[in-house]
Amino acid sequence: MTTFRIYLIFVLICLAGCGGGGSSSNNGSSSNNGSSSNNGSSSNNGSSSNNGSSSNNGSAGISNPETNPVSSPNILLILSDDVGLDVASNYSVGTQLPTMPTLEGLAENGLTFDNAWAYPMCSPTRATILTGRYGYRTGVLSGGDDIPTAETSLQDFIDTNVPNVYEHAVFGKWHLAGNSNGGDDNPQVMGIENFSGLIPSASGVDNYNNWTLVENGRRSQNQTYTTTKFVNLAIEWIADQDKPWFAWLAFNAAHAPFHLPPLDLHDRALSPDQSAIRNNPLPYYLAALEAMDREIGRLLGSLSSETLANTIVIYMGDNGTPGRVTQTYGRNRTKGSVYEGGIAVPLIIAGAGVTRSGQRESALVSSVDLFATIATLAGTATDEINDSKSFAELLAENTAPRRSYSYSETDANGSRDWTIRNSRYKLVQRLNAAQELYDLQLDPYEQNDLLDSGIDVSAIVTELRTQAELIRQ
Ligand SMILES: [Ca+2]
Numbered sequence: 001m002t003t004f005r006i007y008l009i010f011v012l013i014c015l016a017g018c019g020g021g022g023s024s025s026n027n028g029s030s031s032n033n034g035s036s037s038n039n040g041s042s043s044n045n046g047s048s049s050n051n052g053s054s055s056n057n058g059s060a061g062i063s064n065p066e067t068n069p070v071s072s073p074n075i076l077l078i079l080s081d082d083v084g085l086d087v088a089s090n091y092s093v094g095t096q097l098p099t100m101p102t103l104e105g106l107a108e109n110g111l112t113f114d115n116a117w118a119y120p121m122c123s124p125t126r127a128t129i130l131t132g133r134y135g136y137r138t139g140v141l142s143g144g145d146d147i148p149t150a151e152t153s154l155q156d157f158i159d160t161n162v163p164n165v166y167e168h169a170v171f172g173k174w175h176l177a178g179n180s181n182g183g184d185d186n187p188q189v190m191g192i193e194n195f196s197g198l199i200p201s202a203s204g205v206d207n208y209n210n211w212t213l214v215e216n217g218r219r220s221q222n223q224t225y226t227t228t229k230f231v232n233l234a235i236e237w238i239a240d241q242d243k244p245w246f247a248w249l250a251f252n253a254a255h256a257p258f259h260l261p262p263l264d265l266h267d268r269a270l271s272p273d274q275s276a277i278r279n280n281p282l283p284y285y286l287a288a289l290e291a292m293d294r295e296i297g298r299l300l301g302s303l304s305s306e307t308l309a310n311t312i313v314i315y316m317g318d319n320g321t322p323g324r325v326t327q328t329y330g331r332n333r334t335k336g337s338v339y340e341g342g343i344a345v346p347l348i349i350a351g352a353g354v355t356r357s358g359q360r361e362s363a364l365v366s367s368v369d370l371f372a373t374i375a376t377l378a379g380t381a382t383d384e385i386n387d388s389k390s391f392a393e394l395l396a397e398n399t400a401p402r403r404s405y406s407y408s409e410t411d412a413n414g415s416r417d418w419t420i421r422n423s424r425y426k427l428v429q430r431l432n433a434a435q436e437l438y439d440l441q442l443d444p445y446e447q448n449d450l451l452d453s454g455i456d457v458s459a460i461v462t463e464l465r466t467q468a469e470l471i472r473q
Contacts, residue, residue: 110350132371132388141411265291
């Protein structure tokens, strides 16, 4: 067993609850009533136990399996790019899977969601998380759409409702900025105090090893592998925090261009030839995911055991796997589509307050729900706001309230498609096409349109269409 793996196991055990009974070690307010005892000063008086500059170096505390809810936990939101269920190693969809011990460890110690939906493309999913509103409301329905500055960001919402409690930052891919909303300054316009990542290139980078970094509006060229750089930035920023923090870490991995990641970040023997990558991109795409997993492990390993015990980690894919590297799903039912291959994404949550260790959850949840969920975790007591419904209670209680319907849509390439589902059935309405109905329990890959089956499903269709119309009012 490598040193890294031993270390990782310690980190994951810590996420399950080491570090002293789960009481908050964040300095500053731990109240959830909107007032703060942390008066907004950013004093660095040494009283903080939250910044965790030291790395874990022993086994102290790992025998405590309990993770009690904590007030004002640190929140680490990790988004991967173009990663559907077929390449998520703890879902049973694909056959060629990446080795991802960090995420598998999170799943073993946390809660895995089997029915999480996002939008079919990058920008719309990010906009739903940022605003808690569906794309047809914000206008962000396709890759590259600009987020309107009139929208209230999750970070602004937290700052307003639990003032002076959280520091927040976004690292990595933004994909919501353009000429209409401030360009490189858009994250600051949206209330992000600290942004370091990707803005200029529409979908990510042309080259993972040579790209334009934007740090609070300032551009510079960077030659560090993007996955590594974003983790470096997150580690450095977290180490400086003396208040509870909310870090949004959005990898551009494993979005195209398919490439050979640094050899020390994966164990695959792959040719660096571009022709080899072109001819069979899947192993390279998997290697990029393995590199991401290893770097997530490095990030978690950089946190002190005390900080880990007060941190909740949310991992989610932003949309389905691209057609060139998809498995199981049909070629035209991948990223960009409202079929499962486009919108069903991995979602794992572990850490502070997640007491349903190693369990799976079938509740319908959506990227739009992350707004209210994260706001609730931050102490705003936001069960529902805009289109967003918090599922924070599910992290500790499997009988918590849940959605009856989940919704997604796209307006890419003139498609203007939408879909809605209940716990079992899914209605698909594509532009200028007949509606389709699938039984996701019996037919998870949408092979058999029930509207072609001769079975009377009119009541189901009516129910779902009525609910969609209510959502889209
Ligand atoms: Ca994406």
